[in-house]
Amino acid sequence: MKRAETIKKVLTEFNRENIRYCALRNYEFLLNPKEEPGFDFDVSIAAEDHEQAERIFLKYGFIKKPPQFSQKHQGYAAFSQEELRKIGFDVQWDGVAWNDRYYLERAIYDRCKKGGGFFVLSDEDEFIMYLCHSLLGKRFFKPEYRLKLQQLAAKELDFAFIAKHLSAVFRGERIGQRLVALVKEGRFDDLLTMKQQLLWRFVVPQHLMPFIRLFFRWFKEKGRARKLPLIAFIGPDGAGKSTTTAALVRILRENRRSVEQAYLGRGKGHMLPIDKPGKVVYKRIRRLQPSPVVRLVYTLASFIYAADLLLRYSFVVRRRRKRAIVITDRYATDIYLMRNVSESLRLFLFSLFPRPTLTFYLYHEPQRLYARKRQQSIEELRWQLALYDKVAARLGAVRIKTENKKRVVQEAATETFELLARSGE
Numbered sequence: 001m002k003r004a005e006t007i008k009k010v011l012t013e014f015n016r017e018n019i020r021y022c023a024l025r026n027y028e029f030l031l032n033p034k035e036e037p038g039f040d041f042d043v044s045i046a047a048e049d050h051e052q053a054e055r056i057f058l059k060y061g062f063i064k065k066p067p068q069f070s071q072k073h074q075g076y077a078a079f080s081q082e083e084l085r086k087i088g089f090d091v092q093w094d095g096v097a098w099n100d101r102y103y104l105e106r107a108i109y110d111r112c113k114k115g116g117g118f119f120v121l122s123d124e125d126e127f128i129m130y131l132c133h134s135l136l137g138k139r140f141f142k143p144e145y146r147l148k149l150q151q152l153a154a155k156e157l158d159f160a161f162i163a164k165h166l167s168a169v170f171r172g173e174r175i176g177q178r179l180v181a182l183v184k185e186g187r188f189d190d191l192l193t194m195k196q197q198l199l200w201r202f203v204v205p206q207h208l209m210p211f212i213r214l215f216f217r218w219f220k221e222k223g224r225a226r227k228l229p230l231i232a233f234i235g236p237d238g239a240g241k242s243t244t245t246a247a248l249v250r251i252l253r254e255n256r257r258s259v260e261q262a263y264l265g266r267g268k269g270h271m272l273p274i275d276k277p278g279k280v281v282y283k284r285i286r287r288l289q290p291s292p293v294v295r296l297v298y299t300l301a302s303f304i305y306a307a308d309l310l311l312r313y314s315f316v317v318r319r320r321r322k323r324a325i326v327i328t329d330r331y332a333t334d335i336y337l338m339r340n341v342s343e344s345l346r347l348f349l350f351s352l353f354p355r356p357t358l359t360f361y362l363y364h365e366p367q368r369l370y371a372r373k374r375q376q377s378i379e380e381l382r383w384q385l386a387l388y389d390k391v392a393a394r395l396g397a398v399r400i401k402t403e404n405k406k407r408v409v410q411e412a413a414t415e416t417f418e419l420l421a422r423s424g425e
Helices: 003-016 047-059 123-138 143-153 159-170 175-184 188-192 195-203 208-223 241-254 275-285 292-320 343-351 366-372 378-395 405-423
Strands: 021-025 040-045 073-080 085-093 096-098 101-104 113-115 118-120 230-234 259-263 325-329 358-363 398-401
Touching (some): 003 021, 003 073, 003 085, 003 118, 040 047, 047 085, 073 405, 101 123, 101 195, 123 175, 143 175, 159 175, 159 195, 230 378, 241 325, 292 325, 292 343, 358 378, 358 405, 366 378
Parallel strands (some): 021 118, 040 085, 230 358, 259 325
Antiparallel strands (some): 073 085
């Protein structure tokens, strides 16, 4: 289902069940089909309708994200396979808040208006929301927010109500009138010079202790050392690993995710100087019958290749995971597929590598794989598939039979975005 259709269906159900809500921002695409949907739909929902709203979100495939440090917010995320785009509801409960402190309370549901089949803030509350959101949350005015405030300022609104409300929010008898006047005059730079003063007035003294508690929750969450997900694609030659890896990297970037790609196979990208020597030795012994000497060479080679892959993981993958999602074409499974090496040793070397956050096992029938890429014999591919079945079970891999390229990409992207939603990334 497409993103705009999904959101419309959710809001229609809200209306049908008399859930009290107001769309806050990022809803223009519902009014104008030419507008591109955003990644998040901002909405405020009355606390007493929490369970009903959540049931509707889950009905339409949204995943409840882990709690944020802000307890007044809750995220719900889904993925549109048709558009290969994430969509999310960013919910604020019982009003509109910044860092758990309300600057618009639940009276917004009594003042909201209906347009385009769903409820939005009244013009007066929208004026207050865009102004406070820009000064307290963003600390700057996005061009579209400036334009929106100027359009609202040109209307015949109840500016007395707006000024009185802003004066109460920022604890100054005349401060609301000044803020309204600056918006009407388009003096947004002058408004920004007031942001520190306004922030202080908003927090101290009435919100000081809750703000301190919130700060420590934020510090605990942000200060926690964590790695971003590692996603690996494994499977025999011809299964479509490289194609699907590149497609998933592109989709994640188009969804504004920080992502990097790495190759973790034995065939190239070595950190140790083993490329040329390895090819020479392999060329000489690959046609020899198994013997103690051949097994010894392969056994020694398994240690060298494992060391090289561990170096690549340590100095490439692990470092990149601090700043980006890392997707690998192949993984340490290449070690497990080495011939003439005991299974116990292969399993030991394979166990030295951390388990990926998410593994995709791409496979097909040996005959189809051979037709796609004639680098391995059908017998060799059949042997590899048997081993991949074992290692895929150890990694808890998602198995995808690569019959349709588009469907494979859709399935991999859906699983990835569901992982990100469940982990709060």
